[in-house]
Amino acid sequence: MLAAVKRVAGSGCQFSVEERMGCGNGSCNGCVVPVRGGGYVRSCVEGPVFGAEVLAW
């Protein structure tokens, strides 16, 4: 759904991402989101708010 919002809103917006979390303190790597350039970052520590340009949606 947020990906659809991003298409409508265009660049410059930010998203609060709430992936399913295991620990909430960066330990389990469970709540990752895909980022541009490849790989994943943790929504609990690196996020939960990301600039639209960061996320690989």
Next chain:
Amino acid sequence: VRERMAGVDLSVNLCGLALETPLMPASGTLAKEALGEVEGVYGAMLPKTTTPRARAGNPPPRVAETPAGMVNSIGLQNPGVEGFLQDLDAFDLGVPLFVSVAGDTVAEFAALCERLAGDDRIAAVELNLSCPNVECGGLIFCATSASVEEVVGACRAALPNRPIFAKLTNEGVVENARAAEAAEADALTVINTLPALTIDAHRQKVLVRGGLSGPAIKPVALRAVYEVAGAVEVPVIGSGGVVSGLDVAEFMLAGATAVQVGTASFVRDPREILDEFSAYLQEAGLGAGDLTGALRGDHPVVTGGEGR
């Protein structure tokens, strides 16, 4: 913490290493961001598994909650051994530092051990033998005792002067423990997560296909520790569903010399687990080291035919 535990001896000796407490994190469950919460709790430090090259890990969803546990499928996300070693000082809490490694092949395991042999910060190496062996059609290293013996032997040759722990899965654990001991592993970590699956019935999709952890697996892990400790001479590190201080005591009574805390640390403060364990020892008038294997002989170890 230590003040509250005056008079209780929490220390244990694991492969010649003096640990202030028998607790350590289970690999993959403690990041550097959370270290402030565990200072003085763990007798050793054990970061996430590292691999020869960086791994992005598996696509989400990676975790799912289940009754009394969770299923995870992280895919060993890590920056690769060189990046891992650059960041390793963050895990220096003044206690012995253990490093968990995994490779796709026996040669990769051995190369990792050789790389770590040159790093004096590392007190011991844990081999994560629940990862797939690409030379055996993707079967995990623990799938056969021959492959356990081969990989442990290769790591032993590459790392002759530091303790090596073989982390084993539940299936075939006694045979694999004997194989690891024959290949001169110094200790055995028992057990890893159990193969598990969660399904989203509403979307009719597989949610997470991975490993089950948490208190749901504790009785399975306890039995594995009990039987392995009866079958080998080397120390056992118990792991699987430890949530309370009494759980720690149970694992040590079953034969563990040290105990790992994993999933529980996502739910409660590991400090409380140590405090409970300390209170148990105080009441029993025992030191942590007195517990290991104290049940031995009470019940003969049976390796088949029971359970009906």
